[in-house]
Amino acid sequence: MTTNDEVRAGRRVAVGVGEGLAAALVALAVAAIGLFAFSAVQWPAFNSSNVTRALTTVGQVVSVALLVVSVLLIRLRKWPVVAKLASWVGISSFVTVTLGMPLAATKLYLFGISVDQEFRTEYLTRLTDSAALRDMTYVDLPPFYPAGWFWIGGRVGNVLGMDGWEVFKPYSIGLLAIAATVALVLWAQLVRADLAVGAAAAVTAMTLAYASPEAYGAVLVVFIPPVLVLAWGALHRRSGGWGAVLGTGVFLGVAACFYTLYLAIAAFTVVLMAVVAAASAVYAQRSARRRIGGRSTANLSATPESSATVGESASAPWRAVIAPFTKLVAIGGIAIVLALVVWTPYLLKMAGGAKMPSGNAFHYLPASGAQLAFPMLEFSLRGALCMIGVLWLVVRAGSSRRAQALGIGVVAIYLWTLLSMVATAAGTTLLSFRLEPVLLALLAAAGVFGFIEGTRAVYQALNEPAPLRTACAVIAALGAMAFAQTIPTVLTHEIDTAYTDTDGNGERADRRPPSAVSYYRDIDAALRAQTGRARDESVVLTADTSFLAYYPYWGFQALTSHYANPLSDFKARAATIADWSELPDSPALLAALTESPWRAPDAFLFRNDGDTYTLRLAEDVYPNDPNVKRYTVAFPKTLFTDPAFTATEFGPFTLITVRR
Structure with missing residues (x-):
């Protein structure tokens, strides 16, 4: 890489980080204002009235409209700053209103204090009480479950003077709004700005519908599709791409601090990418050697450029694996350093001779974990978008880096699922059923790219009739809105539980007798x-x-x-x-x-x-x-x-x- 290239790459990274920070502040302001406004009114319970559902739909329409305005301004190349702000406000307000309005009349988050949300609330309560890395339940033990999300939430609750159970809802919604907005900024660094808005919106909508109950995992799901594109951009290159290496390593390190399973699938995918990149590089090297071997070396060496080609191709093909695996090691090193922030106490305890007699976290195999998920075959809006995504991944696998990255991610999830099924013979699982939100996020992003490229192809095949472009845009907006307003329906059980559980004040939000x-x-x-x-x-x-x-x-x-x-x-x-x-x-x-x-x-x-x-x-x-x-x-x-x-x-x- 030349010095000028390094300067440009450094400047691009700096701009991206700066925009990410600005977007995070905007999202924080939007979430804070929205949640405060929702809490200032005495709303009826979601499970006994359609008022908050109706207002949720209104808020979603406004949010989608802001995203549409952003895309139009980008396409028209007008007011770029306004376009960015509209996209940031649009996507953060979409998260805030989609989760915040249905839960406006309760202090509890999705699933209340029931099922898994009980131990998550216990963990947040522990780290709200003290910033020390301590187990959620047992005295004198370091934490085993990654403390990152809970530690940040505990500090938020401490600053706001709120108990852990009470800060759970606003913190979950606020951080997810910030994550979705920053993920949009990352998309914008990887693809065209209008494509970035569409991809980020689709991934966010899928995440809200199918991952939001696990709030600490949802903030990772929105990042996984663009991070895989980023990682593939680093690994498939013979030189350069170190900014992408840094970004990928940072994400994996944060994932290690937040959610071990999502770290595992992301790391597994990145390793698979490195293997594919290395194999492709070796194949390309051998093909080049065969081509050169059939030509006159003298003719090929007529120019400095051809001489360089000869020299490179003459080297041993196996050397082509050095670049991707060197970057893989760098990514792993960055991730490990960050992971040690929360894992060090536990590892030290283990190094002191402690044993692991009761690690049963992987002992769960529901029906969804015993079969492969094929959302693309469903007759629904979700299924249609996923099917478009699958078709695009297959058609563009040989020509699009984005399709290759997302496609490898999809393949990795299916491989992980099969490995999880095989692991049942050994008396455990790999909890593959929890990866369905990640699969949906990847296919949603691919679906957006497929829809845009597909409509462009139809548009050109029909000699570019002007109304067709408008019609496609209208169909996209209607589909987005139709899916968005079904999200509270998808989350009905989780929302209802937040109203029927008794909160820390001894009250039920539906005003029925408490437990x-x-x-x-x-x-x-x-x-x-x-x-x-x-x-x-x-x-x-x-x-x-x-x-x-x-x-x-x-x-x-x-x-x-x-x-x-x-x-x-x-x-x-x-x-x-x-x-x-x-x-x-x-x-x-x-x-x-x-x-x-x-x-x-x-x-x-x-x-x-x-x-x-x-x-x-x-x-x-x-x-x-x-x-x-x-x-x-x-x-x-x-x-x-x-x-x-x-x-x-x-x-x-x-x-x-x-x-x-």
């Missing part, structure tokens, strides 16, 4: 008063682990082994709890607590059941589906007659604190 969670506030007050300690200084044994999602107490046992830190020894803890319940009397229980190999509970939060206190625990029963079996452990009340135990009843709960 037993409403007693948590009184339990928290009593626990602190009786122990005399701060929340993060007490360990609580309870099966109602949502209590730990609202208040940053340490837990003695996690919800299930799948969410438990592998260093926690989940099975042994479960066996110990069962052993405690079978002890003869209070002195024996107090002695057992003293001799516990882990820090013993400072309090028990039971359910009251006649003459016993009960805990409803869980065990892993993979390969069964469901993969969790619930069972009840009953503690006779006679175990807590010693004065060292203080029992207080709260509705269906009994809190027992331990004085040592």
